[in-house]
Amino acid sequence: MNAVAMAPAPGDNLIEVRGLRKYFGSGTHPVRAVDDVSFAIRRGETLGLVGESGSGKSTIGRLLTRLVDPTAGQMLYHGGEAGGQDLAGMSQGQFRPLRSKIQIIFQDPYASLNPRMRIREVLGEALDTHGQARGAARLPRIHELLTQVGLRPEHADRFPHEFSGGQRQRIGIARALAVQPNFIVADEPLSALDVSIQAQVVNLLGDLKEQLGLTLLFISHDLDVVEYLCDRVVVLYLGRVMEIAPTSALYANPAHPYTRALLAAAPIPDPAQRRTIPLLQGDLPSPANPPSGCVFRTRCPHAVAECASADMALRPVGAEHWKACWRDDI
Template sequence: MTQTPASAAPLLRIQNLSKQFGVGPGAVRAVQNVSFDILPGETLGLVGESGSGKSTIGRMLTRLIEPTDGSLLYRYETREVDLARLSQGALRPLRADIQIIFQDPYASLNPRMRIRDVLGEALSTHGLAPGAARQKRIDELLEQVGLRPEHAERFPHEFSGGQRQRIGIARALAVEPRFIVADEPLSALDVSIQAQVVNLLGELKERLNLTLLFISHDLDVVEYLCDRVVVLYLGRVIEVAPTEALYARPRHPYTQALLAAAPIPDPAQRREIPLLSGDLPSPKNPPSGCVFRTRCPLAESRCAQADMQLRVVGEGHLQACWKAQ
């Protein structure tokens, strides 16, 4: 884990980002007024339960789905551009700057294409490595992610899950991006392979000076890989902090419960914080006030009207509970 200067100008500023699926009473508010910064060269972790909006945010940042509201202010060359407002034509030059690694490495690869064609398609789309340089660049990409040049002639089904994810990483790197969204890149892999992919991401990030948004539900990996962490609950940001501070002293009761839910290898060790009861509320009808109040051990009547504004509780540490200290 590297340390990024807190004074660095953000590479990406997410401001009041929202996403609603559908209209009328059945509409799902998947993400609501989310704001945070991503600094150049850092690895920012995005965590929360399933259904908290993590992948939706990642796909909005890459414009694979369109935001309903809010701004995505990205520092491109010498200016700041709002990705959320750009037409597809205006966005095209920035596509090489911003890439994504998908959760399912098999579903994201065309089963009818050889790997040289998968990687070559990315290069040709952006006009990179033309002619004789194409094959050399493909060989370099495969070697960069721990595969061999001869693997370029194989089809996706001829690889293991870990190898397919390496190919997905190579495809993201092919266009020399500055910023990569890694959308739960480990969840479809065997535990024995996950550490290899985590180490690969860390090495590539350092070597290529990449900025990563690492979306995951594996809190141990987030602690190991990330510089800062954003915690989501029901599409809202409820805590942001440097990784070391968050794991040493989580302030929001949801973050406390989330970390307490991580497996303990010693069966005789008792949990200091009880696990949450109940299920995540429906994003179609979220609770009023603080959306966590229906599961919160600190909840009282005021929480139904309380706002969820982030409050500073330490250096670079913000949380959205008015009672938590």
């Protein structure tokens, strides 16, 4: 099991992920989308999940919301009266009562809304499914949700095609909020939006988190947004955790070579400024046949022979800061 699962973490954890795995396919070479991942999400914080495409970010989000079933590991939810409940060990029937507490905002606001349903039906469906705001209370609750995400009550009678992409994502957020969750997975909620709209949605998520006391898992490839919105960050590569740190520490002093390469790849506003860290070379290895030892070694500029067999368990390098690299000389 990943070492960070056993490390003491200050604060009240709402979610604890321990040794989580998700393999697709069977036989000797299944696709290891998530491979022994461990981290915790504290109550009221926003945890960022970053990495290249194919690193397993969205799969983890879907595992936590039980849209897909895990292969192994634990996903402990501490939001219920029974204390830590292992979501991984639940059947879909057992998980159903918790769906109102654990919601997801999808990446594509166009595909996530039924084009044949008016917005009052989209939001009303969520309320009906979980037995909330029945009868005369239903429409006022729908109007309240629309206002909460920056839309107008009269928008309830429109169809999805009558809204812009940013407005549709606000509707997706309203749908997630409808059942009063305490944990939301935001799965790259900005990637389908224009840059001019992204900042508005980011600010909305930040405001809602403070107003409603939400806990967020924010999945993104936009490192600038993650730095602005998130309290801590988990860096993934090929289904494994490379680094976990408070946001300020990660951006000021990244400890893992992969994290440094990710940050170096971010656009530089000043064209005259030169990069001091080389960009990543080569492609992501196949998750069906990952490298031995450190999975990043085939693209790491600091890799040595020992990296092919060295134990890559997370180890502490600072206050609340862990990396999956055995070398201290880089």
